[in-house]
Amino acid sequence: MEQTLTLTPKRVTDTRVEMSQVMEPGDANFLGKVFGGTILAKIDLCAYATASRFSGTICVTASFDRVDFLEPIEVGELVSFVGFVSYAGRTSVEVTIEVYAENILKGVKRHTNTARVTMVAIRDNRPTPVPKLVCETRDDKIRFLEGKLRRELRFRHREERQRIFDEYAAATDAELDELLQHERLS
C-alpha cells in the first residue's frame, strides 16, 4: 500500500473513524451472545484505521489496555466502533475506541465498552514519527493529558511488576511457602 509522508499537525476531530456492523450468528459464543474476541478484533481494526489515517503510514498494534465486557451484545444488534486519537507520542499513538450496541428493531442504543490501543507508525520496517495532535476542545486537552499519564503509569507498572516477578523467580522454596501462607491468611 502506498504511504504518504504527512507530518502536518492534525486535529482530534479529523482522526475520527466510525465502523458499524450487524452481529451475525457466526459471531456468537456458546451462550448465543457475541464473542469477546469478535469485538476485540473489530476494536483492533478500528484502531488501525484511526492511527493509519492520522499518521499517513501503516500502523501496528503495540498494546491493548484492559477491556471490560460489562454486558453482553446480542446477535442481530448493530455494533458501532468510534475511534479517535487521544494521545500522540513520537512514533506511537493512543487510540480510544468507544463501542456501542444498538437494538435496531427497538432503536435502543447503549455504550458497551471503552478500549485504548497503542499503535506504532511504521516506515521501512521501523517506527517512524507521527504528526502532532492538535487539541482544540477542553475534552481533547483532558484526554491528551490522561493518555500521557496512562502511558507513564503503564511503563511504571510494567517495571514494578517485573521487579516483583524477578523476586519470585529468585526466591527459595521456603520463601515461596511463606508468601503463600501469608496470602492464605490475609
Ligand SMILES: CC(C)(COP(=O)(O)OP(=O)(O)OC[C@H]1O[C@@H](n2cnc3c(N)ncnc32)[C@H](O)[C@@H]1OP(=O)(O)O)[C@@H](O)C(=O)NCCC(=O)NCCS
Ligand atoms: C510495536 C513495535 C513496532 C515497537 O518496536 P520497538 O523496536 O520496541 O520500537 P521503539 O522502542 O522505538 O518504540 C516505538 C514506540 O512504540 C512504543 N511501544 C513499544 N512497545 C510498546 C508496548 N508494548 N506498548 C505500548 N507502546 C509501546 C514506544 O513507547 C515508542 O513510542 P514513542 O515513539 O511514541 O515514544 C514492535 O514491538 C513490533 O513490531 N511489535 C509487533 C507488532 C505487531 O505485529 N502487532 C500485531 C500483533 S498480532
